[in-house]
Amino acid sequence: MIESGDDFNRFDFLWLAVYFIIFVFLIKIINMQVIKYSYYREMSDKNRTQxxxxxxxxxxxxxxxxxxxxxxxxxxxxxxxxxxxxxxxxxxxxxxxxxxxxxxxxxxxxxxxxxxxxxxxxxxxxxxxxxxxxxxxxxxxxxxxxxxxxxxxxxxxxxxxxxxxxxxxxxxxxxxxxxxxxxxxxxxxxxxxxxxxxxxxxxxxxxxxxxxxxxxxxxxxxxxxxxxxxxxxxxxxxxxTVDFKMQDAAEKALASLPYKRGCAIALEPATGRILAYAVKPGFDPNMFVNYKEDKKEFDVKFDEFNIGVQGTYPPASVFKMLSTIAILESGKVRPDETFYCPGFYDAGDRIFKCWEKKGHKEVDLLKGLAHSCDVYYYNAAYKMGPLAIETAARKFRIGLKTGVDLPGEKSGNLFGPTVRASQKSYWFIGDTLNLAIGQGETLVTPMQMAVITAAIAGRGAIYRPYYVEKIVSRDGELVTGGKPEKLSQVELKEETWDLLYKALKSVVDEGTGRQAWIKDLEVYGKTGTAQNPHGKDHAWFVAFARRVNEAPGVAVAVLIEHGEHGSSAAAPVARSVIKAFYEDKITPAPEKEEEAGEAVIVE
Missing domain, CATH: 3.90.1310.10 (Penicillin-binding protein 2a (Domain 2))
Known part of the structure; x- marks a missing residue:
């Protein structure tokens, strides 16, 4: 019997289908074993490798x-x-x-x-x-x-x-x-x-x-x-940029005080480098990474509040440095002009007291700053007007952030007649008197006062504070580096700088800053006691120092919460930091060093 054509075609189609399947299978094998061998090998390795x-x-x-x-x-x-x-x-x-x-x-x-x-x-x-x-x-x-x-x-x-x-x-x-x-x-x-x-x-x-x-x-x-x-x-x-010897001195000095909270900041005036930055209370970062069996040794309650840049306080008498600049620049009060201090100032409807209740008697500019006489600054401010003081504060960037690379920095608060006028409010004589002695609405951070002190040490050069000198890879390659950044330059008369330096030196040599005196060094400083309506007053001390005939090498700002007196609470901390900076640079004199603290004047 002869097969029909339809049967033959079906048989050929079946074989073609088989050949096609074999062909596809071969292509797949080639693809897996040759073309994508490395891919499937990696997948296989992953299946057996963790x-x-x-x-x-x-x-x-x-x-x-x-x-x-x-x-x-x-x-x-x-x-x-x-x-x-x-x-x-x-x-x-x-x-x-x-x-x-x-x-x-x-x-x-x-x-x-x-x-x-x-x-x-x-x-x-x-x-x-x-x-x-x-x-x-x-x-x-x-x-x-x-x-x-x-x-x-x-x-x-x-x-x-x-x-x-x-x-x-x-x-x-x-x-x-x-x-x-x-x-x-x-x-x-x-x-x-x-x-x-x-x-x-x-x-x-x-x-x-x-x-x-x-x-x-x-x-x-x-x-x-x-x-x-x-x-x-x-x-x-x-x-x-931090110097360990200075940091160690600052940390130990703060720890030795009975007060719970404080801050010490040291800057290099010529660059803005942060040489020390100590905050009390600190916290031990090991608590987050320590071996678990040692975890119980740590107090899990810790204070992250960084008062150096986040705490704002009235600058109090350390602000008198700027009031002194305003006096000298205004020309309305002669440096040798005296005012009588009976221990208070009669503003008409209110009596403003001096910190020295028995009074300082006749006081000129040098004695006024050295002994921090409030009455002298009340009289000088009334005579020259508040605008000169506000202008000096603006020049030194009060009310502006320093720009330090630390989170949460506050800008403080600039206080003055133009600020009050912009708020469509009145200005009173009491505002002028408070402005002159750093009270009232003026607020600063310790970092701002450190920058201002460094600027005075550098005769007007204001730098952004920074603390990273360089970043280096493990093979020694420099990745990036920090560098000084000058923010502004305060232009004052040379005689203003000279008289201000002389006055600040007298604060330490014979005035309220005697606790910061260091043999063989020239230390320039200012004490301050900031009024605190919520408790005991806060203590300030700012200073810069140099060796004879050299430029100032370090500027320091110290704030002690509830420390009451800058002379006794804050000045010794600054002294420790400054001594640490110069400990390898001082050539000791043969005679016995005079003990700091004799004839202390408290403010």
Whole structure:
């Protein structure tokens, strides 16, 4: 029987279909084995390889004299590898023991293990483990397979609370941080990042490139072997303008006082470099990164308020430096002109008192500043008018931020007749008298007073304060560097500068600033006592110093809350800081040094 043409066509079509399927199959094999071999090989490796990140050391923070303020120390983390044969009872027991030995939250560890079991992927369940934790967990590993300890770098601050409001601290990444860093593959949900201060500001520089352990696992996610260990690359080092000897002196001087809150700031007048920045109370940033078994040693309540740039206070008598400039520049009051101080000033409808109740008698400009006579400045201000004082305050940028790279800086408040007029309000004689002695509505931060004092030391040059000298990679390459930035220049008559210097020196040599006197140095300063309606008065002292026939090398501002008297509470702190700056620069005289504190005049 002869086959029909239709049967033959169907048979050929069947074979064509078979050939086509074989062809497609061959193309697929070629594609997988040749064209995309590397891709599928990588996918295969990933299926059998798990990578556990190991935190790279953060960059160091180093003072200008080579002291490390922030470094790293070894720490351990515990990794859990899932095992499908583990029962719920076993998981609960393991979680309980891990929590016990690592001083961690048992519920969180249990939840992490369950998540790891469900995804069949290893997870880091404990970090910052110290010696005692490691010993116990190492024993636990012998009974429960799937636990692994890995070494990591952990942040460490060797000088505890020193410079804490500048350095800041690091903490575990949170949801807000993750929005910033999630696109960077060098960050994970258990990374520690800068939260405040330098640590936050230069997070991108401090963060190194993490290393990792490459581990082979089976199809169920169980650890087979460690294939490779890749070392992390440390972050960049930040070198500060801060001098450790001066910082140490400031911190110790503040700590020795019975008052709870204070601040000491030292600047280099010719550049604006911050040489010391001490705030009391500070805080120990180690509390956020210390080994967990040591956590209980820290007081979790700490004060982040940075009074150096966030606290605003009446400048009180330290403002008389600017009132003195106004007097000399106005020409309306001669430097040798005297006013009688009986201990008060009669303004007609109100009596304004001098701090010295028995009065200073006849007082000229030099004696008025040296002994901080309020009545002298009341009379001078009334005679020359308040506008001259406001003009001097504007020249020295009162009411403007200094521009220092610290968060939350306040601008203070400029007080004067033009400001009051812009507010469509009246100006009274009492406002003039308060303005002259730095009371009333004038407000400044300690940093602003440090900048003003440095500007007077530099004869009018006002610089933006800064504290980062340079940032250097671990291989020594300069990444970036800080440099002086001049904001403005105050132009005054030469005789104004000369008389102001003479008056400020007399404050320390024979006046209210006697506690800041230092042998073999010329110290220029001003005390202040800021009225405080909420309690005891605040104490001020500002100063700058130099060796004979040299330019001033350091300017200091000290504020002690509730310290009452600048002469007794604040001046000794400034003296300690200045001595630390010059300790290697002073040539001691052969005779015995006169003790500071004799014939002390209190203000």
């Amino acid at each position: 990578i556990i990140n190991q935190t790279a050391p953060r960059g160091k923070i180093i003072t200008r004299d080579g002291v490390t303020m922030a470094s790293n120390k070894p720490s351990f983390s515990l990794i859990y590898f899932p095992n499908p044969q583990n029962s719920q009872q076993t998981i609960r027991k393991v979680a309980h023991l891990i929590a016990k030995y690592s001083d961690s939250d048992g519920k969180k560890i249990y939840a992490s293990i369950l998540k790891s079991q469900g995804a069949m992927k290893p997870v880091k369940i404990a970090d910052r483990l110290g010696a005692s934790s490691i010993m116990n967990l190492s024993e636990l590993k012998n009974f429960y397979q799937g636990l692994e300890l890995i070494s990591e770098a952990n942040r460490f601050y060797p000088y505890d609370n020193y410079l804490s409001h500048v350095i800041g601290y690091v903490g575990k990444i949170d949801s807000n941080d993750w929005k910033i860093y999630s696109s960077d593959l060098n960050y994970s949900m258990d990374t520690f990042v800068g939260k405040t201060g330098l640590e936050k500001l230069y997070e991108g520089k401090f963060k190194g490139k993490d290393g990792g352990l490459y581990m082979e696992v089976d199809h169920r996610g169980r650890l087979m072997r460690i294939m490779d260990s890749r070392q992390g690359v440390p972050g960049c080092d930040v070198h500060l």
